[in-house]
Each structure stands twice: as structure tokens, then as C-alpha cells.
Amino acid sequence: MSIKPDKWIRRMALEHGMIEPFVENQVRMRGDERLISYGVSSYGYDVRCADEFKVFTNIHSATVDPKNFDEKSFVDVKGPVCIIPPNSFALARTVEYFRIPRNVLTICLGKSTYARCFRGDTRVALVDGTAPTLEEMARRAEQGELFWGYSIGENGRLIVTQLQAPRYIGRDNLVEVILDNDRSIFATPDHLFMLRDGRWKAAAELEPNMSLMPLYRQLVRGYESVYQPMTGYFIPKKNLVNEWGGKANLTDKQTINFSGNLTLPPLTTASVQHSSYLNHKVKSVRSVAGEHDVYCLTVPEAGNFALEDGVFVHNCGIIVNVTPLEPEWEGHVTLEFSNTTTLPAKIYAHEGVAQMLFLESTEECEVSYRDRGGKYQGQLGVTLPKA
Template identity: 35%
Template sequence: MTIKSDRWIQVMAREYGMIEPFVAEQVRGGIISYGLSSYGYDMRVADEFKVFTNVFNTLVDPKHFDPRSFVDIRGDYCDIPPNSFALARSVEYFRIPRNVLCIVLGKSTIARCGIIVNVTPLEPEWCGYVTIEISNTTPLPARIYANEGIAQVLFLESDEPPLVSYADKAGKYQNQTGVVPPRL
């Protein structure tokens, strides 16, 4: 697998709608940067968040997920409580080509604050807004700013397409919109 450059990302975004909206340069200046980089794309976090709460004393069970585990927050930022967790989504909608797999890594500015960003791989032919898992590992509240950079997407192109893509198997998170909690 080969990592793809800014040139390839730009062509795929503009001609095939791989990333929408697409920002063709790094946007900086008093914000956490986002947009096209040398070998990746720094995606932004939208203004929709689901933050874990223990108000209803629910059990977190991936097979029987209780939506009361979260409180919904919408705004210019989200303060995640100490040692807590939130789900969010990307501003950008992604359409991953059949012979490409994406790995998403948290930005250093975020990581250096004790905030861990996790995203599972974006599989071949997956489409949707990326659900972003954000963990505050600190004993202090942590602020996440909406519409600013949160993670970098790396595009890895295979020399051959897979036998079965995410679209072929009708993956449960295909074409997701909004912040999507666990599905079984």
C-alpha cells in the first residue's frame, strides 16, 4: 500500500467528491489547523457532540447501547468532563475509493493536551460523515472547538481492489449522518 500525496487527494476531492467540503490548503492562524497537508487531510470536528453522562446510571454495553448514556451538546465548543468521553462527527463527508483504506490519527495539538482521538479505519467504498471518538484522559475538563482541526486522514492505496468492499457488504455505518452511536 502506498500513502497518497496532496496532489492525489486534491484530484480525488475535486473530480470525484472524495471529501466535501474540501479545503485545498492548510488553514491556520489562531485556530487548530485543518485542510490539505502533504500526505493527508486534516478534518474538522462539527458542532454536534454526544458526551457521556452518569445521570441515569446506565451501563455502557456495545450490544445493548442505552442512548441515555449521552447528553447532546451543540455549539461552538464542547467541554468534556475529566476522564470522560464524547462522540462527535466530521464537518467533511468522505467517499473512500474502492482500492483505498484510510487511517485517522489525532492532531498533535489535541494529543498534547491529553485528549485522545480515535477513529476506526475508513474502509474501501465507505461513505459518510466520520464519527469521532474523543477521550479526555486528564483530571481537568477539556475543550474541543467546533469547526477546527481534530484529526488527520491518511489515504493508503492498494495495488489491487478488495474482493468485498464496505459498500458490497452493506456495512452498518454506510452513509452515516450526524453523530452515530454504536450499532449491532
């Protein structure tokens, strides 16, 4: 299979009605208003979200059953924006109606604007003393590996959390945040950094001398201790690990990715960050030329995680879930937005929300979605799963 470029997408849309309505170029502005871009990109099409939503609410204590969605569990919302509650989800649909060719499979990626991402070489501080890049974590997660890191929990307390679903998002513009330890963090402009007082600030809005919430580690008798910002003291890391193990009902016979057990081995000096400061400060912020591969991960328990560079950043927000569009399927695409953060999340109607990638096979399939009479063929509006 090969991915199809902009000129192929444009031809198939204009001559064969593959996408209706169709926008021939990238739209980023509406008058003086900056938009989340939509339209043709180099190797894909950025779709828009319509202004009709079904927001999940659990007021009836319903079970989310993919075979039998209960209509009473959703609130219908129509308007220019949709607010998704923390750790909840909403269903929507694309403005565009698709007609997929017989020899094409279409997959969907969420836009990094909603995910809030980092460059793939960004390193994450793990409790086992290592600091893999997000790109490496994404590969290892595909093999079933689990990861644990540091987060700021309730009342500004440092805790251990599981870091879930490290994944590739797409390509986007970045800014470089330079810290006073001369380390650089490359993030999408809207990615949130935790300030020393617990407030959040987007990367592009950070200013010189702003204090960030720090992750500090040092060796005490050959073992790692971590700085607890709530108390201002260093505490043994194994205390945090044991506390997390107790919450997770772990026993000493269960192995997790803390170097094999709940009592950690000594760390070398080289693996521990040293600092005499009690916060990190921003040195400068600058835009980075071009577009770059970006990655993110999810922290359901706390909504934030620590980077190896010694600061805490927000959980990477919205996940867009879409089943691949099969050969000869047609209809409006139903979009599922999962808010994996601990804060409400906003979705904008009539702006870009996801990118469709078109993969063309070397030959046509024997049986297409149309041939087998798929139950979602020709769907209009927001469509709930059918039994």
C-alpha cells in the same frame, strides 16, 4: 500499500468527490484568530469537527456497552465548543463527508494539538531506574510491556502510577524548554508543565526563573530515595512502591516492572539524578524550526508524570478514536474524544481535530464495504454503535 500525497488527495476530492466540503490548503487563521489547522497537508487531510456533540454522563449509572449504547447516557450539546468532563468521553462528527475509493484504506490520527506531545527522544523517569524514550516505550508497549513512573497525586504528594498507552501521535511544531541544569525538553507549545506551587503553565508561556515541580533522587546506603515535595524530605523509593502494590492488591508472588519484585535492588550512582536545589527553574524557552515526530502517553490515576530531566508534565490529553474507513465506505465520520486527564477538556467546533491518511493498495479488494452492505454506509450526523 503506499501513502498518498497532497496532489492525489486534491485530485480525488475535486474530480471524484472523495471529500466534501474540501479545503485545498492548510487553514490556520480566521481573521486575527489562530485556529487549529485543517485542510490538505503533505500526506493527509486534517478534518474539522462539526458543532454537534453527544457528551457521556453517568448520572444513570449506566454501563458503557459497545453493543448497546444507551441514549440516556448522553447529553446533546450544540455550539462552538464542547467541554468533556475528566475521564469521560464525547461523540462528534466530521464536517466533511467522505467517499472512499475501492482500492483505498483510510486511517485516522488525532492531532497533537489535543494530545499535547513531546519529541520521540524525550526520556521518562521509570520506577525501575531506567529512562526509556517515548518512542522506545511505544514500541515496547505494542509487545504488551507495562510501565510505572512517578506522579504528583492529591495534596501535592509524590506517588507511583502506571503509565499507559505510550503512542505515536503525528508531526507538529515544538518549543525547547531549557532548564537550569542545562537539560532541554522538546514539547508542543501548549503542553502543560507543573509549577512548584502545583499550578500548570503551557510550555510556550514559561518564563525564565519560573520554578517547576522537581523530581529529585539520591542514593542512601546504596538504595534510591526520592524527594517528597509535600514534606520536603527524601524517602526510600521502596516505600512508594510498596504503597502502590498495596493499592493494586499485589502480592509478593506477583511480578511487575520494578526490577522483578517490590523490593528494589541498589542503583548505581550513574542512574540517579543529584541536585542541591529544591526546585528546577526555567532558563529559557525558544521555538524550534520545522515539524517533528511527537509522542504521548496517558496516566489515568493522576494525570501527570515525571520526565528523566527532573520535572513533572501533564498527562497527554485527548485521544481521538476512529475505526478505519474501509474501501467504498461513505458518510460523515463519527469521532470519539476520550478525555484521559483529571481536568475538563475543550474541543473546538469547525477547527481541525484529526488527520486522515489514505493508503492505496496495489489492487482492488474482492469485497468492499459497499458490497457487503455495511450498516454504517451513508451515515449522517453523530452515529451511535449499532448492534
